[in-house]
Amino acid sequence: MDAKEKTPAGKQGATNKGKCTDNKPQIQAFNEYLSNHIATASMVAEATGIYQKNITRYKRMLEKSGQLWEVCKAKCKKTGFNANYITTNPDYLQQQPVTQLNLFSYEK
Numbered sequence: 001m002d003a004k005e006k007t008p009a010g011k012q013g014a015t016n017k018g019k020c021t022d023n024k025p026q027i028q029a030f031n032e033y034l035s036n037h038i039a040t041a042s043m044v045a046e047a048t049g050i051y052q053k054n055i056t057r058y059k060r061m062l063e064k065s066g067q068l069w070e071v072c073k074a075k076c077k078k079t080g081f082n083a084n085y086i087t088t089n090p091d092y093l094q095q096q097p098v099t100q101l102n103l104f105s106y107e108k
Helices: 025-035 040-046 053-063
Strands: 070-074 081-087
Touching: 025 040, 025 053, 025 081, 040 053, 040 081
Parallel strands: none
Antiparallel strands: 070 081
């Protein structure tokens, strides 16, 4: 029996759906895409070809390291459901003034 005949039927004719087609690691492709775009996880999955579950993992890793931010919550252009739009580019963040609140007044 030839080696080609031993491959499972499910493996033959497999496509690259859900796989990053370039030679970069998936997390690097995810990070680069979000450095130029603001998108939901579903939109990133469609644009990069990375599986949604992997994107969720990468999103959490970058959030914990302080390299990814949620910009706003709105309807996703792909799914139509409310979702967080995310980015890794700090230039896309809304500039909000930092206000220190005084909880205790020390007037004499």
